[in-house]
Amino acid sequence: MALRIYSRQREQVLETVKSMDVHPSADDIYHRVRRRLPQISLGTVYRNLNQLVDTGELSCVQDGKTVRYDWETGQHQHFRCEACGALQNVEVSNKEIMNLLSKESGMIINQIDLEIKGICGKHSEKELKERA
Amino acid sequence: MALRIYSRQREQVLETVKSMDVHPSADDIYHRVRRRLPQISLGTVYRNLNQLVDTGELSCVQDGKTVRYDWETGQHQHFRCEACGALQNVEVSNKEIMNLLSKESGMIINQIDLEIKGICGKHSEKELKERA
DNA sequence: AATAAGAATAGTAATCATTACTGTTCTTAT
DNA sequence: ATAAGAACAGTAATGATTACTATTCTTATT
Numbered sequence: 314m315a316l317r318i319y320s321r322q323r324e325q326v327l328e329t330v331k332s333m334d335v336h337p338s339a340d341d342i343y344h345r346v347r348r349r350l351p352q353i354s355l356g357t358v359y360r361n362l363n364q365l366v367d368t369g370e371l372s373c374v375q376d377g378k379t380v381r382y383d384w385e386t387g388q389h390q391h392f393r394c395e396a397c398g399a400l401q402n403v404e405v406s407n408k409e410i411m412n413l414l415s416k417e418s419g420m421i422i423n424q425i426d427l428e429i430k431g432i433c434g435k436h437s438e439k440e441l442k443e444r445a
Numbered sequence: 446m447a448l449r450i451y452s453r454q455r456e457q458v459l460e461t462v463k464s465m466d467v468h469p470s471a472d473d474i475y476h477r478v479r480r481r482l483p484q485i486s487l488g489t490v491y492r493n494l495n496q497l498v499d500t501g502e503l504s505c506v507q508d509g510k511t512v513r514y515d516w517e518t519g520q521h522q523h524f525r526c527e528a529c530g531a532l533q534n535v536e537v538s539n540k541e542i543m544n545l546l547s548k549e550s551g552m553i554i555n556q557i558d559l560e561i562k563g564i565c566g567k568h569s570e571k572e573l574k575e576r577a
Numbered sequence: 578a579a580t581a582a583g584a585a586t587a588g589t590a591a592t593c594a595t596t597a598c599t600g601t602t603c604t605t606a607t
Numbered sequence: 608a609t610a611a612g613a614a615c616a617g618t619a620a621t622g623a624t625t626a627c628t629a630t631t632c633t634t635a636t637t
Contacts, residue, residue: 318584318633354587359624378510378594379623395555409545410559413537419566423527426560427542434551450604450613471594486616491595510623511594
C-alpha cells in the first residue's frame, strides 16, 4: 500500500533467502538473519517476507501448517522426499498440466500448485529393495 | 494403534462429512455435529477425523493453514475459485501427471497433490469482460 | 544541515488451528 | 457382571502467524 522505503532488515531478509537452497521457514530465516542483525524481531522478518512475496521478489509454498520461502520465482513445482524431508523444485510446464484438465466452460486458470511426494533418488534404494 | 471400538461420536463425524459437499474444516464439522450431539468436544472431532483419514475412510486437503475434509477418497485433485472461495474436486489422472515429470533416477512417487487456482465458470463472466 | 511525515522497527500480546493431558464414561470380550 | 482399555469432555498447551504500540529510520523538502 504505502510507498516502500529502504530498510537494512528487509535487505538482509532477501539476501538470506537468496543464499539458501533449502526452502527455509520464517523461523529459519529469522535465526539466520540474527547472525548479522542480532536485534531483528520475528515480526519484522514476517512483515518483510510477506512484502517480498507480494512484490514477486520471492515465492512461497505451504508446507503442512508452515510457509516456506524460495528465491526461485519462475514457474516450478515441488517434490517432497518422505525419507529425508527435503523439499526440492521440479520443472513441470503449466501448459501441459492445463491440457490434462477437463475444464468447465468459462473456467479461468490463474495458478497451478503441484506437490509430488515420494522418495528421492538418494534415499530410494532401501525402499526399492523392500518392494522387490 | 490400539484396536478401534465403536463410538457414536465417530459415527456422527463420518456421517456429517459424508453429507457435506463443501470440504468442511474440523470446526465446520464440529458445529454441524453438535446439532445431534450437543456435548461433543472439538478434540473428539479432531481425533476422529485424524483416525478416519488414517484408515482411508476420509481424505483431506491443506487449505492455507487449515485442513479441510472430503468423503471422496478416490484419485482426484482440487480447484479453488478465487471469486467464490469454493474448493471443488477435479479429475486428473495421476499417471498423466507423472508422465510430465522429468524424474531423477530411482525417484519413487507416492502421492500427487495438485491445486489449481482460478475463477470457476459461474464467476468468470465479469473477469472475461474486464480482460477483453 | 534541520525538519517533518510517515514507513519500518523491536518487543510484546493476541489469535487461530491443532494437539496434549486428565480424570471419567463407554464398549466389548470374557 | 466385570474388567481392560478405547473413547470421551473439558481444558491447557503449542506453534505459526498477525496485531498493536511506542520508538527509530528514511527521505523529500526546506
